[in-house]
Amino acid sequence: MNLQNDIENLFSTQKDEWPKLEEAIRNLEDVKIKQFNWGDNISVKVQFNPSRITSTGANIDKHHIEERPCFLCEQNRPAEQKGITFLDKYIILCNPFPILSNHITIPLFSHVPQRIRHKIGEMLSLSEKLPDYIVFYNGPKSGASAPDHFHLQAGLKTPELTQGDNELRSCFIIEGSTISESVELFEEVYQFLRSLQPDEEEPMLNVITFVEDNNYKIHIFPRKAHRPKQYFDEGSKKMLVSPGALDMAGLFITVREEDFNKIEKQDIEDIYFQVSLPIM
Template sequence: MDLQTKISHLFSVQQADWEQLRNGILQMDKLQEKEFTWGGDYRVRLQFNPARIISTAAAISQKAIEERPCFLCEVNRPAQQEGIPFMDKYIILCNPFPILSNHITIPLHSHVPQRIRKKMEDMLTLAEQLPDYLIFYNGPKCGASAPDHFHLQAGLKLPLLMQGDNELRSCLQIESEDKNEAQGLFEDVYQYLHHLQPEEVEPMMNIIAFTEDNKYKLHIFPRKAHRPGHYYEKGEKQLLISPGALDMAGLMICVREEDFEKISKHDIEDIYSQVSMPVI
């Protein structure tokens, strides 16, 4: 049985046994969405997904992280949550707060910080074994609600999320038929971004990986801020938007209905301009 089939089976079994996951998936059919387009060349879809408030509003200060139990460590996961071993060091889990169809989270068994540099081979291997999926990574200051525990996420492919670069935000693209070459090119990008942000333990970035036309493809979104100013406003000026990889790719998550109703094209442009780092 290939890995994709195993994941489909896992979802079937888990939905039957785990009410939280079952409800999360049922809510996917009720999500409100709307799209904005820019000249027909690129688009952004807003998704009103109130269940994601847990991630969007997550406190990520060092103190807050140290004081809360890590929800990706086995001892703290829901008793009903089962998984599929991967590469003898990861576990593939159904995500009970989905954004995409078949939304999975892939944490390391070890409780180590969210750092992608030495894990790119693992990310590409996952993309290789899941040809119908997008694999995505949120940096520790770029949308990861568990920056203290390394994990990847994935979900079924959505063309919207494979747009690449556009005028709204930066996206560095890598593609190669050879996995080792893709890794080497990523290391070059990593070093370039590290040069631009030498004070960061890891250059701020989000990444989406997938395979297409027998090629490995990486879309890397350099970041200069974790959250836009709108997030910290008060009253009607506030937009509770905390961009991660999917938001940067074109699926912006709104956790409050008032934000979903009032957000404009100008707001979207402003959010991207505040969090995306321009690159040459």
């Protein structure tokens, strides 16, 4: 079984059966992008993607989450949405609001909270099966719009998504030659971050994993805030950005055209400064 081929096939059949997905993928091909560089090695792309408004504007307040039907539970998913089972407990689904090419969402069958600590090995197993992809995780207070239902996401690799640490924001880089070695190293970083935020159910973080040169790579972006002040500002200062793993790596998502047009290098530096947790 080649999972990457199975996913390609899933996308082609789902695009035929599910017009909304087909349209969303077509829209992604024409999406507006601008790029900022810091020296030769650091770059951030900004994508204008209005379909992400539901996720960017998501209310993750506990009461609201408890009241709404969970969109990752099978009984509430769109009737057209079909998937591929992974490890007998996850389902790989085409994301109908894509940011990346071949953007997939991988929820557990069961409705359990978003916590990465004991799932990092499974995340790496998925990366192992998907060498052309990055797999990513948004913590419950760090970009996940379903903090109550464990899920991973993935999409095709691009250079800005595999950038490691740089001067704009913090990133722990773990590299191991086996999954178990990488999981052990992850646990050390996890415990360190937990000591910095002992009151959180999970230290605030985003994670990206991928396989490169036969090694398992984990990029951990520690966070100190869910959303920057611009998110809550009114009028011309407002910018609706709600960073998750992709934004932290180097792909900013803007959902309003005015924000896409006005965002500049110094805004990106300022947003990273507000949401990234310094670790040195």
